[in-house]
Amino acid sequence: xRNRPALIGDYRSxxxxxxxxxxxxxxGLLLVAAVFxxxxxxxxxxxxxxxxxxxxATAVFASIGAIGLNVVTGMAGQVSLGHxxxxxxxxxxxxxxxxxxxxxxxxxxxxGELIQKVVLAGYQLDMLIWLPAAGLVAALAGFIxxxxxxxxxxxxxAFVTLxxxxxxxxxxxxxxxxxxxxxxxxxxxxxxxxxxxxxxxGEVFGVFLGKNQKLxxxxxxxxxxxxxxxxxxxxxxxxxxxxxxxxxDIAAEIMGIGLARTKTIAFVISSFYAGIAGAxxxxxxxxxxxxxxxxxxxxxxxxxxxxGGVATVSGAIMGAFFLKMVLPKVVVWLAGxxxxxxxxxxxxxxxxxxxxQFERILFGLLIIGFLIFEPLGxxxxxxxxxNYWKAWPFSY
Numbered sequence: 001x002r003n004r005p006a007l008i009g010d011y012r013s014x015x016x017x018x019x020x021x022x023x024x025x026x027x028g029l030l031l032v033a034a035v036f037x038x039x040x041x042x043x044x045x046x047x048x049x050x051x052x053x054x055x056x057a058t059a060v061f062a063s064i065g066a067i068g069l070n071v072v073t074g075m076a077g078q079v080s081l082g083h084x085x086x087x088x089x090x091x092x093x094x095x096x097x098x099x100x101x102x103x104x105x106x107x108x109x110x111x112g113e114l115i116q117k118v119v120l121a122g123y124q125l126d127m128l129i130w131l132p133a134a135g136l137v138a139a140l141a142g143f144i145x146x147x148x149x150x151x152x153x154x155x156x157x158a159f160v161t162l163x164x165x166x167x168x169x170x171x172x173x174x175x176x177x178x179x180x181x182x183x184x185x186x187x188x189x190x191x192x193x194x195x196x197x198x199x200x201x202g203e204v205f206g207v208f209l210g211k212n213q214k215l216x217x218x219x220x221x222x223x224x225x226x227x228x229x230x231x232x233x234x235x236x237x238x239x240x241x242x243x244x245x246x247x248x249d250i251a252a253e254i255m256g257i258g259l260a261r262t263k264t265i266a267f268v269i270s271s272f273y274a275g276i277a278g279a280x281x282x283x284x285x286x287x288x289x290x291x292x293x294x295x296x297x298x299x300x301x302x303x304x305x306x307x308g309g310v311a312t313v314s315g316a317i318m319g320a321f322f323l324k325m326v327l328p329k330v331v332v333w334l335a336g337x338x339x340x341x342x343x344x345x346x347x348x349x350x351x352x353x354x355x356x357q358f359e360r361i362l363f364g365l366l367i368i369g370f371l372i373f374e375p376l377g378x379x380x381x382x383x384x385x386x387n388y389w390k391a392w393p394f395s396y
Contacts, residue, residue: 017231031224038217039207052325053212054284059324060219061281066304066316067230068273073302074311075234076266077246078149079157082164083274083301088172088293089141090134090275091188091282092179096121097130098189104180118176120186127193131279138275139268146264153249165295172290185289188282191215199283215284222280223317226273231313233269242266243311303363307370309379318378323363331359 018024037056065087072078101122145164152160173182180186191198191214198214209217233239241262244252253259282288304323309315335355374380 017228017235031220034220035217038213038220039204039209040213053210053216055325055328057212057216057219057284058281059321060216060223061277061284062301062304062324063223063317063320064219064226065274065277065281066301066308066320067227067313068270068277069301070305070311070313070316071230071233071242071273072266072270074305074316075239075246076242076263077153077249078263078266079154080149080161080267080270081158081295081298081302082145082161082168083270084293084295084297085164085168086138086141086271086274087278087281087297088168088290089138089271090278091288091293092172093137093275094130094134094189094279095186095282095288096178097123097125097133098127098192099187100124100190104184104186118181118184120180121177124190127189127191127198130189131276134279135272135275138278139272142267142271143264146267147260149267150260150263162295162298165293165298169291169294172293179290180288182290185287185292188286188288189279191218191283212284215280219280222276226276227313227317230273234311234313238262238265246311303367305377306367307377309377310375312379314382315377315379318382322378327359327363327366331355331362334358334362 018027065083068086069080069083072080099120099122101124102120104118104120145161149157149160172179176184198218199211200214201208201210202214203209204214204217234243241252241257242265244255244257245259245262249259252262300323304319305316306319307322308317308319335358370377376383
């Protein structure tokens, strides 16, 4: 079987994380390149600095949330439109446990002036406490929702999970003591790990790094850990049970797989990943807003796994990086073209819609295009390219 990674002869070979030495080498090279770029190096024309660091850090943290959604939607086949709710639960849990107690400015409803009105809870705990707690609180919310969600599927399940977004929106707006309230918000948790601050510039291994470079380095480490954990989950007994439920739930139940138990596990794990992502993502943004965890955020994450590739860790990461790092730059580039500039120009009487609306339209077209022409997403395109070069010059 040597040098034939696609030819599987036993169950042990089918269950390994990396099936060939080539995959292990590429994984190592990608990690080395990610760390090298984070520390301010460059690979030819590629150099992470300034805005690119912010986009890369955002994409890395978003990848963790996308992997979580891929667990419940990709592996278990449960359509979830409520991912934004679990992201918000993790984000505000982290902000309360790791944030600073104080007041937040709010607008006086009569005079319209800024007043110190909203009192915020904050305990300034270490990241070792608030980061796992953010994931666990979100996982607990997923566990509470699971008994209802596991009895439904398809469109009915989608509507139930969509309801979570509106419930969460109301809770986040009204619980001012924890969230800061509507249009006020609060600062995210302090990124302090045993005294080491990730949210302030400083030296790491003798190299001076900015705040966002530190966050990117932290994100790369966490993404590797949680990505490998998800990869191992997919090849485990539980992961295979999820795949069986996704493909044929009645047949899976006949074979002895507990549908309710398997779906509950999928929801809990997915919610945990979302909570971790929510806790970390807004350290880059710098501000938590209750109205930011709406339906549009859930659609963003659905798009990540659809464009990247459903039921694969690599696809979730590809989709997150494409939407958070590549697409914004593509929109800026397209907006500079003469014909497009006439359409989205901010000048009165010229523009049909603004840049944000143009991004949303392009975003929707990408989802439709991938669903029609490449259901496996960017991961499927990569598989096609890889198989083509493996079989070249033969066509079979």
